[in-house]
Every structure is written in structure tokens, then in C-alpha cells.
Amino acid sequence: MKWSRRQILGxxxxxxxxxxxxxHEGFLGLTERLNDRVQRALLRPxxxxxxxxxxxxxxxxxxxxxxxxxxxxxxxxxxxxxxxxLVAKPLELxxxxxxxxxxxxxxxxxxxxxxxxxxxxWQGVRVSEIARLCGADRRAxxxxxxxxxxxxxxxxxxxxxYTSSWDLESAQHPQTILxxxxxxxxxxxxxxxxxxxxxxxxxGYKMVKWVDEVVFQPVRTGGYWEDLGYxxxxxx
Amino acid sequence: MTAARAEQPLVLRITHWANVPxxxxxxxxxxxxxxxxxxxxxxxxxxxxxxxQGWTPPAWARAGDWLAGARHVHFGVAWLFVAxxxxxxxxxxxxxxxxxxxxxxxxxxxNAWQTFAAYLRLRPPPPEQGLYNGLQRFAYTLxxxxxxxxxxxGLALYKPVQFSALAALFGGYEGARAIHLLGLAALLAFTxxxxxxxxxxxxxxxxxxxxxxxx
Numbered sequence: 356m357k358w359s360r361r362q363i364l365g366x367x368x369x370x371x372x373x374x375x376x377x378x379h380e381g382f383l384g385l386t387e388r389l390n391d392r393v394q395r396a397l398l399r400p401x402x403x404x405x406x407x408x409x410x411x412x413x414x415x416x417x418x419x420x421x422x423x424x425x426x427x428x429x430x431x432x433x434x435x436x437x438x439x440x441l442v443a444k445p446l447e448l449x450x451x452x453x454x455x456x457x458x459x460x461x462x463x464x465x466x467x468x469x470x471x472x473x474x475x476x477w478q479g480v481r482v483s484e485i486a487r488l489c490g491a492d493r494r495a496x497x498x499x500x501x502x503x504x505x506x507x508x509x510x511x512x513x514x515x516x517y518t519s520s521w522d523l524e525s526a527q528h529p530q531t532i533l534x535x536x537x538x539x540x541x542x543x544x545x546x547x548x549x550x551x552x553x554x555x556x557x558x559g560y561k562m563v564k565w566v567d568e569v570v571f572q573p574v575r576t577g578g579y580w581e582d583l584g585y586x587x588x589x590x591x
Numbered sequence: 592m593t594a595a596r597a598e599q600p601l602v603l604r605i606t607h608w609a610n611v612p613x614x615x616x617x618x619x620x621x622x623x624x625x626x627x628x629x630x631x632x633x634x635x636x637x638x639x640x641x642x643x644q645g646w647t648p649p650a651w652a653r654a655g656d657w658l659a660g661a662r663h664v665h666f667g668v669a670w671l672f673v674a675x676x677x678x679x680x681x682x683x684x685x686x687x688x689x690x691x692x693x694x695x696x697x698x699x700x701x702n703a704w705q706t707f708a709a710y711l712r713l714r715p716p717p718p719e720q721g722l723y724n725g726l727q728r729f730a731y732t733l734x735x736x737x738x739x740x741x742x743x744x745g746l747a748l749y750k751p752v753q754f755s756a757l758a759a760l761f762g763g764y765e766g767a768r769a770i771h772l773l774g775l776a777a778l779l780a781f782t783x784x785x786x787x788x789x790x791x792x793x794x795x796x797x798x799x800x801x802x803x804x805x806x
Contacts, residue, residue, distance in 0.1 A: 375660025417635030
């Protein structure tokens with residue numbers, strides 16, 4: 356790790372450079388980058404989150420259903436999942452196409468950045484399977500998931516799409532899926548239908564709902580909450 | 592154990608006073624994080640034992656402005672908190688200082704109980720000991736144990752999947768969250784008692800600044 360003059364200065368001015376309104380800068384930015392590295396090192400690709408008991412499933416109506424827009428967005432009639440970027444073969448998949456791929460199901464605890472937890476089971480296709488099908492390039496170390504949901508992060512700013520950029524290791528984890536089912540029934544619109552990202556190894560805001568694009572990228576980008584100041588890695 | 596040494600050597604004084612702002616920042620940013628979901632228990636399964644369900648800590652007790660800011664402060668300053676604690680614990684071990692500071696039940700249990708009973712006016716105080724009596728050793732060692740519980744339960748909350756064995760030790764994610772908050776309450780109670788007792792014993796208060804007598 357090479358220390359830039361700015362980083363050293365940031366450390367020296369620690370009490371001044373600790374501005375919670377700008378958490379990606381100064382001392383907080385420095386420790387965020389340190390924590391990103393540590394979290395990445397801690398992620399064990401083969402380590403699975405424990406299956407929860409069926410009785411632990413959060414009752415219907417109690418599992419919070421977040422959105423950033425005014426309403427839960429409805430999928431366009433011609434909805435397709437577009438997979439592109441650093442790939443050998445870009446894909447356009449319908450929900451029927453996705454349902455024909457090998458399915459994965461798990462029942463795990465959901466961890467929200469706010470501190471609450473809840474339990475549900477999720478059915479879908481592993482992102483690693485999508486990466487295999489499209490022939491993702493070895494240089495693609497990051498995956499960006501994009502939603503057709505739009506939110507307005509600042510009052511005077513333009514509306515933006517909900518997105519989130521992931522490290523490849525977390526995206527390829529066996530418990531990271533593009534989910535079309537929840538608790539044994541098709542995904543509801545409020546939960547992200549027709550397709551949402553779900554993972555046992557990230558905080559909730561990383562799991563993009565209403566997904567319509569998966570982009571394999573050589574660089575890490577931000578995301579809806581990440582650009583507002585929330586941490587980028589956000590692993591659990 | 593022959594050389595004269597201060598009651599409160601320099602390393603102890605530095606780590607002790609560094610701990611004051613560090614612990615305050617950890618507590619205040621932790622309460623700001625709690626404010627995002629001021630309840631105990633999973634969604635749909637609120638904890639019956641927690642009397643403060645839905646209660647948000649007052650603004651003066653919180654730091655970090657908002658959830659993301661407080662999380663960055665909490666996980667950034669945590670490194671400094673742990674580093675300071677590591678310096679103290681290593682110093683304690685290599686200098687043999689632990690002998691006169693750590694609570695050893697066999698050595699200190701009886702004196703701790705007698706001193707406690709004396710505080711309650713149930714019996715006359717036991718004869719004076721060296722630097723600390725048994726009750727002081729118990730209290731200071733308990734504070735270290737509470738600090739360790741906070742760090743470990745915090746790691747379980749931070750990485751409930753990667754550190755699943757640690758989280759299981761606390762009863763899972765929700766258990767770790769409850770213990771992390773109860774540990775804070777216990778540390779707060781310790782701090783209040785610590786400050787009150789130190790005001791009642793001004794000589795001890797001076798030594799944590801000056802180092803005190805050499806013995």
C-alpha cells in the first residue's frame with residue numbers, strides 16, 4: 356500500500372478530517388479503504404451462510420420492502436435481462452430463459468445496514484452461472500447490477516437508476532443469485548419482480564431489486580447508496 | 592520486581608486517557624447506528640426483554656450525523672480503539688504490571704467481597720493493600736472484559752456470516768446485537784461508578800495525571 360501525501364496529511368489532521376457528511380474523504384475515507392481490503396480478505400468464497408429453520412421465516416408483511424422511488428416500479432412488457440460488458444457473448448434473457456437455467460434455493464438471514472435482520476428463502480439463478488454463460492472475461496473483476504427503478508438522491512438533482520457495483524468474488528459466491536422466487540412463490544412486484552439480486556454475503560442495499568442489466572467491468576464503480584456515502588464493500 | 596516504579600506509569604496514563612475520547616466516540620457513533628433501528632429482536636420477532644423498544648437515544652448522545660456517517664466513524668475509530676487496547680494489554684503482560692492490577696479470584700476474591708461489604712457499611716474495611724484492593728482489581732478487570740466483549744460482539748455483527756462461529760457464541764446476529772448494547776450499558780455504569788469513586792479518592796485522581804508516588 357503506497358501512501359500518498361494526501362493520505363498522510365489526512366491522518367495527521369485526523370480530528371479535522373473526520374467529517375461524517377463526507378465519509379469517503381479524509382480519515383474516514385482512509386479507514387473505509389482499509390476496511391474494504393480487510394473485508395475482501397475475510398470473504399471466504401466457499402463459506403456458506405447457515406440455512407435458517409423454516410420456523411424462523413419472517414411473517415408475511417413484516418419483511419420490510421424498501422424502494423427509492425415514489426412507487427414500486429412495474430416491469431416493462433418487453434422486459435429482458437441484458438448481460439454485457441467484458442464478456443465473450445452478450446446475453447438477452449427473458450424470465451422464461453432464466454427459469455430454464457439450473458435453479459438454486461436457500462433460506463438465510465437478511466442483514467440490513469440499519470441493523471435489523473429478517474429471514475426468507477430465495478429461488479433463482481446463480482450469478483456465477485450467468486458469468487459462465489456469457490463468458491465473462493478474466494479482466495472483469497467487478498460486476499455492476501442495474502435496476503429499472505429510479506430514485507432522486509438529492510432534491511435538486513436529476514433522477515438516477517438504482518445500481519450497485521460488486522467485487523467479483525462476492526458476485527460469484529454460491530449464495531449470490533438473480534432471484535425470481537421468494538418463500539416458494541414467484542417474486543412479488545414489491546420484492547423486485549421480475550428479477551432481483553439476492554445474496555447471503557452482502558448488506559441489503561447491495562442487492563439491487565428490479566434488475567435489468569448485469570455489466571462485467573474492469574473497474575469498480577459506485578452505486579445509489581454508495582454514491583451518497585454508504586460503504587462500497589458492505590459484506591457480511 | 593525490585594526497581595522503583597510509579598503507581599501509574601506513563602504507558603498506562605497515555606492509554607487510559609486515549610481511551611476516554613475513543614470510547615466516547617465509539618459509544619456515540621454506536622448510538623447513532625442504533626437510532627436507524629432502535630429495536631431489539633429480528634423483524635416480526637421483537638425481543639420481549641428489551642424495555643426501550645422504539646426509543647431513540649437523544650441527539651446529544653449521538654455522533655456521526657447520519658447512519659452512513661456513524662458507521663464510517665464507528666468502523667474507522669474501532670481500529671484506534673483496538674490498537675490502544677492492544678498497546679495497554681501488551682504492556683500489562685510484558686512488564687508484569689498485571690500482577691498488581693489483574694483480578695485473580697483466589698488472591699483477590701475475599702478482599703473484593705470484604706471491601707464491597709465495607710462500602711455498604713456492613714462491616715469495617717479490610718486492611719489496606721498495595722496499589723489496589725480486591726474490589727478495584729475486580730472492577731478494572733471487568734472493564735477490560737467488557738471491552739473485549741464489545742470488540743468480539745461487534746465483529747460478530749460486522750461479519751455474521753464470515754465469523755459465524757463467533758456470532759453463534761453470542762446466540763447469532765440478534766444475540767450479538769443485544770450483547771453489544773448491554774455491554775455498552777455496563778461500560779457506561781462502570782464509567783459512572785469509576786468517576787464517582789475517583790472523586791471520593793482525590794489522591795488516586797491525581798496519580799492518573801502525574802503518575803503518583805514511586806514505590
